Amino acid sequence: MSNESLSKRDLARIWHPCSQMNEYLFGRLPLIPIKKGEGVWLYDHDGNRYLDAISSWWVNLFGHGEPRIAEAIAKQARELEHCVFAGYTHEQAIRLAENITRIAPKGLDRVFFADNGSSAIEVALKMAFHYFANRGEDRPLIISLANSYHGETLGALAAGDVALYKKIYSPLLIQTLQAKSPALCDESEAIDDMRRLFERQGGKICAAIVEPLVQCAGDMAMYGADYLKALRLLCDEFGVLLIADEIAVGFGRTGTMFACEQADISPDLMALSKGLTGGFLPLSLVLTSDEIYEAFRLDDYGEKTFLHSHSYSGNPIACAAANATLDIFANRDILGENDKKARRIAARLSKIAKRDRVAGVRQKGMIAAFDIAGVQYSRDLTIRLTREAIKRGVLLRPLGKTVYVMPPYAIEANEIDFLFNAIEDILDLL
Numbered sequence: 001m002s003n004e005s006l007s008k009r010d011l012a013r014i015w016h017p018c019s020q021m022n023e024y025l026f027g028r029l030p031l032i033p034i035k036k037g038e039g040v041w042l043y044d045h046d047g048n049r050y051l052d053a054i055s056s057w058w059v060n061l062f063g064h065g066e067p068r069i070a071e072a073i074a075k076q077a078r079e080l081e082h083c084v085f086a087g088y089t090h091e092q093a094i095r096l097a098e099n100i101t102r103i104a105p106k107g108l109d110r111v112f113f114a115d116n117g118s119s120a121i122e123v124a125l126k127m128a129f130h131y132f133a134n135r136g137e138d139r140p141l142i143i144s145l146a147n148s149y150h151g152e153t154l155g156a157l158a159a160g161d162v163a164l165y166k167k168i169y170s171p172l173l174i175q176t177l178q179a180k181s182p183a184l185c186d187e188s189e190a191i192d193d194m195r196r197l198f199e200r201q202g203g204k205i206c207a208a209i210v211e212p213l214v215q216c217a218g219d220m221a222m223y224g225a226d227y228l229k230a231l232r233l234l235c236d237e238f239g240v241l242l243i244a245d246e247i248a249v250g251f252g253r254t255g256t257m258f259a260c261e262q263a264d265i266s267p268d269l270m271a272l273s274k275g276l277t278g279g280f281l282p283l284s285l286v287l288t289s290d291e292i293y294e295a296f297r298l299d300d301y302g303e304k305t306f307l308h309s310h311s312y313s314g315n316p317i318a319c320a321a322a323n324a325t326l327d328i329f330a331n332r333d334i335l336g337e338n339d340k341k342a343r344r345i346a347a348r349l350s351k352i353a354k355r356d357r358v359a360g361v362r363q364k365g366m367i368a369a370f371d372i373a374g375v376q377y378s379r380d381l382t383i384r385l386t387r388e389a390i391k392r393g394v395l396l397r398p399l400g401k402t403v404y405v406m407p408p409y410a411i412e413a414n415e416i417d418f419l420f421n422a423i424e425d426i427l428d429l430l
């Protein structure tokens with residue numbers, strides 16, 4: 001099968017995520033059928049290869065086809081593919097809950113399973129609201145940051161603030177409030193704004209939700225750990241729960257296992273997904289404290305109970321992939337190896353930073369970004385950047401005029417150079 005025949009068959013039937021289908025149908029962007037993945041590379045059906053500079057939407061950790069995860073999945077699939085997770089349990093979920101609570105910020109000792117990032121956010125938001133309801137407090141308000149992104153289901157979308165994804169659905173969304181983003185203004189100004197909202201809304205706020213350190217879908221906007229420290233204190237002062245959405249930044253992306261570690265804080269709830277399974281299978285978790293868990297044990301099977309479920313909650317195969325992922329972290333100094341790689345990325349970035357067409361160079365660990373400057377932004381620019389990257393064997397998905405890289409940790413020094421040489425070539429065209 002060739003690329004052409006497969007993409008034709010695809011376009012006859014499939015509706016792709018986060019895509020204006022016309023761009024493929026009228027050939028403005030190619031739709032590339034992938035046959036195989038290995039390390040940082042994806043191979044198409046015509047034999048071309050692409051360096052996956054975005055870890056396939058930030059899920060892949062150790063490279064495509066990582067054999068230890070593949071084997072764990074195959075073994076588990078032969079033994080127990082799935083079983084209902086209410087009234088029944090299994091070893092993979094138990095091991096995962098033990099493993100993850102061991103490495104999570106302290107106090108997060110309870111694990112609730114869901115099956116994708118947005119669903120974990122729904123769980124966290126519902127838990128926060130319900131926790132107060134169980135204590136007799138009506139706190140329907142959720143506060144998030146301007147420019148934040150928490151997923152596409154209606155609750156997650158309501159908590160987010162990227163107009164492109166959210167605005168049209170406004171009539172369907174629960175009311176939330178956004179405080180200034182520390183990534184887009186002075187951090188002390190941002191915390192003052194959060195304080196103002198807390199003061200004005202009195203006891204109506206159940207939770208503040210943030211993406212620690214990097215607002216990934218918000219053009220990779222970055223901020224410092226001090227803001228998180230100050231936010232933790234503020235939440236404590238006002239009795240508001242702090243939700244850390246580490247779905248994109250967890251598992252070492254920002255240099256530490258979890259971004260919250262850099263601020264030395266523990267959130268009340270933490271959502272994890274994406275890299276949790278090394279990028280192999282959908283799975284998500286919400287970690288929380290025993291105190292929150294206990295507030296749901298106050299009655300019999302009724303309103304005070306958390307009656308949230310997904311059919312595939314705690315899927316054994318996905319849990320096996322997650323356990324294999326955590327075993328790799330336990331057996332290798334991944335963060336130490338990444339530190340060296342991040343330095344090489346930093347060196348290449350600093351070269352790029354000198355260019356006229358480049359502004360806002362930023363990096364946290366294995367996430368690096370810059371903005372295209374001095375050209376009028378239009379969708380055409382994003383398409384052009386994407387196409388030029390493809391021509392050079394690189395899978396990039398610029399966010400508007402923000403170009404970023406978040407590669408699999410398998411990336412080698414020569415592959416970092418390959419990636420940045422391609423980016424420099426593309427910048428030469430602008």
Ligand SMILES: Cc1ncc(COP(=O)(O)O)c(C=O)c1O
Binds near residue numbers: 118119
């Ligand atoms: C910070 C953050 N939260 C939530 C989500 C939603 O995860 P999912 O796409 O698995 O629903 C994403 C996805 O990009 C994300 O970056």
